[in-house]
Amino acid sequence: MNTKKLRPIMFVGTGSDVGKSVITAGFCRIFKQDGYQPAPFKAQNMSLNSFVTADGLELGRAQAVQAEAARVPCESDMNPVLLKPTNDKTSQVVLNGKPVGNQSAYEYFMANDRRELFSAVKEAFDRLAARYSPIVMEGAGSISELNLKHRDITNLRIAAHAGAATYLIADIDKGGVFGSVYGTIALLTPEERACMKGIIINKFRGDGRLFEEGKRMLEDLTGLPVVGILPYFRDIHIEQEDSVSLELKYRSAVEGKVNVAVILLKRLSNFTDFDRLEKDPRVNLYYTNEPSEIAKAAVIIIPGSKNTIGDMLAIKNSGVAKAIYDAHKLGKTVIGICGGYQMLGESILDPHHVESDMEELPGLGLLPVKTILQSEKTTLQCTFRFRQSDEQCSGYEIHMGETTALQPGEPVAVFSDGRHDGYFRDGRTWGTYLHGIMDNQVVIDHILSPYTNEEGVRYDYQEFKEQQYDKLAELLRAHIDMELIYNSIAE
Secondary structure, three states: OOOOEEOOEEEEOOOOOOOOOOOOHHHHHHHOOOOOEEEEEEOEOOOOOEOOOOOOOOEEEEHHHHHHHHHOOOHHHHHHHHEOOOOOOEEEEEEEOOOEEEEEHHHHHOOOOOHHHHHHHHHHHHHHHHOOEEEEEEEEEEEOOOOOHOOOOOOHHHHHHHOOOEEEEEEEOOOOOOHHHHHHHHHHOHHHOOOOOEEEEEOOOHHHHHHHHHHHHHHHHOOOOEEEEEOOOOOOOOOOOOOHHHHHHHHHHHHOEEEEEEOOOOOEHHHHHHHHHHOOEEEEEEEEEOHHHHHHOOEEEOOOEEHHHHHHHHHHHHHHHHHHHHHHHHEEEEEEEEEEHHHHEEEEEEOOOOOOOOOOEEEEOOOOEEEEEEEEEEEEEEEEEEEOOEEEEEEEEEEEEEEEEEEOEOOEEEEOOOEOOOOEOOEEEEEEEEOOOHOOOOHHHHHOOOOOOOOOOOOOHHHHHHHHHHHHHHHHHHOOOOOHHHHHHEE
């Protein structure tokens, strides 16, 4: 292990979805390869993709991925504030791994408790920094939102507190890179400008040498070095946290594969549940809310939702619910995960108004269960056996409801402590609260067995992910001036 202490490093953006999360993960792996003990940190994250720590606390999935790249256990201090949108105006606020209530965007950004939140963020960072080096930090959105900067808790204010060498990432594939980079730097205060150490151009298509003149122009305009020009890549598979990445997955049914349709809910959560299934060569997995495309699928999955009642109403009004019901009548497989499991039942009750003013809504009625939404959230990592299999599987729970059977039935999973999960009506109709259940090969084989005689390619999914982190680190090393990076964080 390298005992040399390094300053924190931070990656911020000219805007959202410029590739900060993936680049942060790549640097976590680089520092780990070089003998350091890195850990990721993002002060505030807004995402419906979340994960559960070993001690039952919740954080953004991206920070869990970054921790995996750093080969350290994830913990809530890596993402002390997580915002989970429940509708277009309101988010659940998760502080230090536990929900503390719902707030509108106006309440969240305007309320006086931003001071308390920033204090909590600084305390979380300080706890991490006492145990890891370097801390690899990720910002959020753009660093030059003038109307929000004085309330910002996740970009340059925390960079200044951390003393982080900060690098600006710009997505050249979107166009306008000169204006976005120059404008972003020009709008910084002198104190903020002092944090900045360089620029990284991301998603360049073609030969990076063609941008040499542009590189010099940016350096002249900003006074900052362009430390790397990263190519656009599609052959490295890192889990994406942002639902924007779902746009790349909008597909339809194809011939010669088992077509799996994931219902595209408005408040779809934890779409990383299907990454492993999507990579199975027997499968064509696509996201859709079109009844005609749902009808073409052999397997239909209703995923998790941050607003089960709202999404249940939406699929009923759009014809999606009828398409699911019709597919089930034809003998196709229908599976529900978490909120999707709740939707498959007879009814969803919300007596405490956790999600809406409605106190009860009928479900799809495909499983004889009912759900009562609760104010307390269940967050657990777990090991289990799927159905009759002896193979040990792993997954995690994140839900605010309790689902009970209206008639005796078999569980989907049996936990190592003897508890049961889910309702298994038959091989083609079942629901579970377990996120990550489809990361387990035995579950995938069970789902696909009615539709193909072809054997699945058995491989260690964790080993596959490790290979992807190494490939990402190799790509970053090839295109970024690592000597300059290390010089900027040397203490």
